[in-house]
Every structure is written in structure tokens, then in C-alpha cells.
Amino acid sequence: xxxxxxxxxxxxxxxxxxxxNFQPIVLLGFMGAGKTSVARALANKLACEWVDLDxxxxxxxxxxxxxxxxxxxxxxxxxxxxxxxxxxxxNGTVHVIALGGGAWTIEENRKAVxxxxxxxxxxxxxxxxxxxxxTNEDANRPLAVNETAARxxxxxxRGIYEQATFxxxxxxxNSPENIADQIISLVTGR
Ligand code: S3P
Numbered sequence: 001x002x003x004x005x006x007x008x009x010x011x012x013x014x015x016x017x018x019x020x021n022f023q024p025i026v027l028l029g030f031m032g033a034g035k036t037s038v039a040r041a042l043a044n045k046l047a048c049e050w051v052d053l054d055x056x057x058x059x060x061x062x063x064x065x066x067x068x069x070x071x072x073x074x075x076x077x078x079x080x081x082x083x084x085x086x087x088x089x090x091n092g093t094v095h096v097i098a099l100g101g102g103a104w105t106i107e108e109n110r111k112a113v114x115x116x117x118x119x120x121x122x123x124x125x126x127x128x129x130x131x132x133x134x135t136n137e138d139a140n141r142p143l144a145v146n147e148t149a150a151r152x153x154x155x156x157x158r159g160i161y162e163q164a165t166f167x168x169x170x171x172x173x174n175s176p177e178n179i180a181d182q183i184i185s186l187v188t189g190r
Contacts, residue, residue: 022046022187024089026097026113028104028164029123030154031141032130034176038123039098041176042183048095053103057084065100069142082108089116102143105160121183122161125170127154 025042027035036052043050054065057080061068068077081103088094089112097118103109104120113120131151134144144150161167168182184190 022048022095023117023119024095024097025119025121025183025187026099026104027121027123028099028161029101029125029170030127030130030157030161031101031144031150032133032137033101033123033125033170034133034179035098035101035123037176038179038183039096041180043096045177045180045184046095049093050096050098051088051094052098053081053085053088054098054100056088057081057100060084064140066140066142074142078102078106082106082112085109086112089113089118101157104164105157110163119166119187120164121186122164122167123170123179124161124167127151129170129172130154 027039027042029035036054039050039052057068057077058064060083061072061080063071065077068080081100085097085099085103088097099109104122110120127150131147134141134150143153166183166186168179168186170179174182
């Protein structure tokens with residue numbers, strides 16, 4: 001059996017080589033657009049590290065997102081989100097980040113993404129698809145109160161999501177792997 005060290009010394013240069021061929025990426029878009037599953041598929045294909053920002057915030061706060069909203073409020077959540085995003089980008093080993101649906105609407109986050117030279121990609125999924133997924137998943141989203149409120153937020157945010165470097169139109173039939181392939185050809189020109 002190879003030792004852990006042996007395994008590390010074999011896999012590290014490979015990962016580094018693949019990773020340095022790509023500008024690091026943040027995925028943004030509305031709740032239910034598929035940011036987390038696409039980030040996972042993309043990181044798998046690129047053999048790089050990835051982070052789901054919501055999960056990172058939850059670990060940092062030792063609370064679930066609904067608990068953070070309930071006990072500390074949305075403002076405190078946004079502050080945690082800002083600090084977490086900077087931490088993850090500065091870490092230097094993470095190549096793909098799935099943002100939470102509201103992170104890109106905060107100017108400080110957009111600035112930090114640009115300053116850290118991450119590429120921003122908007123997963124532009126239609127509202128109907130997002131809402132279908134949000135209501136089908138048991139993940140508790142404090143800002144998905146009802147369809148009318150969510151649609152309002154969706155319409156309000158589109159103008160800000162549009163500031164991303166790239167946009168990918170998401171159709172219901174697109175699998176995360178398929179979208180990851182589209183992103184790879186977008187960023188490599190292949
Ligand atoms: C939010 C989206 C959620 C999470 C939080 C707030 C938003 O992330 O960050 O509930 O403001 O749209 P997902 O987009 O991953 O659901």
C-alpha cells in the first residue's frame with residue numbers, strides 16, 4: 001500500500017498543472033439555478049478544489065443558514081458571506097466557488113471577485129425552473145418565502161447578475177456535467 005505521502009506526491013503536480021491552466025471561477029445566479037451541482041461537476045472535470053459558499057458560511061458560523069437568518073438576521077449573514085468569500089479566494093487553492101444567490105448583489109463581493117482575478121459566470125436559469133427546484137428541494141431558503149416574492153427578487157437581481165463576465169443560459173434538460181462542459185469550452189476556447 002502506498003503511504004499517504006506517496007499518494008500526495010503523485011497527485012499534487014497533476015492537480016497543479018490542470019489548475020493553473022484556468023482562471024479561477026465563481027458561479028452566480030438565482031436560488032435553484034444549479035450553482036452547487038455545476039461547481040461540483042466542474043471541479044470534478046478540472047480536478048481542482050471547489051467550495052460551496054453557503055456550506056462554508058454554515059461551517060464558520062456553526063449554524064445552518066435558516067438559523068443564521070433567524071438568530072442574527074440577513075445583515076449579519078451578508079457580513080459573514082463577505083468575509084467567507086474573501087477567505088476562500090485568498091486561500092489560493094480553491095479554483096471553483098459556488099456563490100449563494102445573493103452574494104453577487106453585494107458590491108463588495110463583486111469587487112473582491114475582480115480583485116482576486118476570478119472569472120464570474122452567471123447561470124441564467126428561467127424563474128420557472130429555479131422555483132420548481134427550490135420547492136422540490138428540502139433545503140431551507142429563508143428568502144424563498146413564496147412564489148410572488150421570489151419572482152420579484154429574481155427580476156430585481158437580473159440586472160446585477162448581468163454584470164458577470166459570462167452568462168450561460170440554462171435549460172431544464174441541461175445536466176450539471178453538460179453545463180460544466182460548456183463552461184470549460186467557454187474558458188479554454190475549445
Ligand atoms: C440566498 C441564497 C441562498 C443562501 C441564502 C440567501 C439569496 O443560496 O445564500 O439563503 O439571497 O438568494 P442558494 O442560491 O445556494 O440557494
